[in-house]
Amino acid sequence: MELVEEPNNKHNNQIEFDGQGFDLFGILILNWLLTLVTLGLYYPWARVNLLRFYYGNTSLNNTSFVFEGNGLELFKGFIRVFALFVGLYVLFIYGNLTQNIPLMLSGAALLAICFIAAIPFALHGAMKYRLGRTSWRGIYFGYRGNRNELLYRTYTGLLLTIITLGIYFPWMVNDLRVYIISNMRFGNLRLRYHGKGSELFIIYLKAFFLMPITLGLYSFWFQKEYYNYLIEYTSIEQEGQSHLLGSEISGIELLELGFTNFFLVIITLGIGAPWAQIRRITYLINRIQIPETVNFDTVQQTEDEYKDATGEDLLDFLDIGIV
Amino acid sequence: MERAYKGRYYDGLQSTAIVVSVFITNTTLNIQYQDADEQTVLIEWPKEGIQKVSLASTHIALKYGKEYPYQQVELTDIDFIAAYQDWTGGQLMQRWLQMSSTTMVLALLAGIVAVMVGLYLWGVPWIADKVAQQVPVEYEVDLGKSIASQITTNKTIDSNRTEAINHFFEQLKLETTYPVAITVIKSPVVNAFALPGGQIVVYDSMLVTLQKPEELAALLCHEFAHVQLKHSTRNIFRTLSGYLFVSALFGDFSGISAVIIGNANELRNLSYSRELESEADGFALAHLKKQRIDIKGMIGLFEKLQQSQTVTVSEWMSTHPDLSNRIQKATYYQQNNPYTVITNDSMQFYFNQLQQSNEWQ
Incomplete structure (x- = not known):
């Protein structure tokens, strides 16, 4: 078998984002127009256009990632999520119209509880769909987490966060990351997360004290610590070997990026927003380092096909972003 | 091969x-x-x-x-x-899309912008106007009453003058389906305005500024025109539809562009309200002619307003057309529509009542 040996074919395991602001601008304009004309029904297709753009412009060793999801799949999920929440809202509004205080309060409580309870369902479904529909060189990603396990972890985490008045929050986030990331697969490669709640707590604690002193400027260094910690404590496991990722994000560069993007958007009255977004994503993705010891040429196909997008739509509805 | x-x-x-x-x-x-x-x-x-x-x-x-x-x-x-x-x-189609994606995106963008600007300037106002015309009179009356009660809560109503001015209004013989109710409130500002459904508010300083019953007749005809032609209702629909359209379009954009667009909306509304003022002037002139009331009253009204402008700043200025322009138009109308003026003693009587006992002088 002849392996690729083109001169421009990189083997340094560099992950690169190469999207252009103008292309994103074009997609956003078209999405916006079609969503407007179709009174919002185009929305799932609009999201697919964006996801395809972001994944298609991210490459590893010169091969792009592919997002194979389509508007129809997202539309089906969109309808389910829509039906669920329309039902809840109708109940809530009905409760308000009766002017019956206990009914109103229980309606509001039910709505709030459903929103919170939906989070792990959304996370689970979205991970399965997003990863299951993403491939690289024909090899699919996958998520093998167990939904009940995630539900248990999320609800106990939330409960402890409430009891401890928020102090437990970093431990909860860390616990969920460990579970979710460690269940991610790329063919026969798997990811693992080694972060610790106490260390994440220190990152938050530093931000808590330094943010007011620096009038918020510390937020850039907080982002740096936050992203770097997330990436640097993630490893790729291949044939019993563990390879830790690296991240070279710097606070001063984030600050520079933040300010220039701010002016880019202001001066252009918002039209420059896609370019600003591209600059940020390019920066964050290109700073990720994958050790050259990982061999991406021999990854075996292992994951099953998965096409249910309900979780993905639910996550979007709840306005939660996943990296 | x-x-x-x-x-x-x-x-x-x-x-x-x-x-x-x-x-x-x-x-x-x-x-x-x-x-x-x-x-x-x-x-x-x-x-x-x-x-x-x-x-x-x-x-x-x-x-x-x-x-x-x-x-x-x-x-x-x-x-x-x-x-x-x-x-x-x-x-x-797809090949064409990718072959000329840059030109296409730019052409599409220009097209969209043109369509949206067109919709914003003509399409949306036109629809809003059509909708406003369909609003039932009872609804306008209710709306006008509730706005009037809000406006007058912190103000003192001059009940004697309110009574007199409503009698004066009857003398103008304006035909309408609206229950017209004029309220005089005490304020140093020289102003008067019409609300939907027949509510007209006149500030007492305005009354004192006027010197002839014809001037008051011109003012009330003008304000009545706003009521009869549904100007306030149309204005409300226009403003709301403009904001709705803009926020639907730019919902996802940054707050800064929203502010700029909001100001543009204000500007557009100003020019619209000037258009309505001219329409109301036209209506007033025609009615004065019909009732054989002297057009000089209209000219006099504008002159008084011009003088008062240097003293007090009011809403009257910003939303209305240039006063010298309005005087010119009224003079032109007078020259082209000569008629014998009939004086009305009842109008003079109620006008005299309105002129008495003013606290602001």
């Missing part, structure tokens, strides 16, 4: 990239390479089973397979992309 295009093939089982030659035949896409033993391997993909995975201007990925996982081939040859699209046919 068909032309060979260089590509990379993945068998769907492993991520190893295999350099292959791709040929397009009538019914199949053929993929050919040399394996480790230097044996030629030929893979034939029937045309109907091939799916496009991704397509960009310089890159195409295709997959084939009855079931998951799929084989995949990736090419970066622009000639292949064109040839493949010729082969599959019916993709004209």
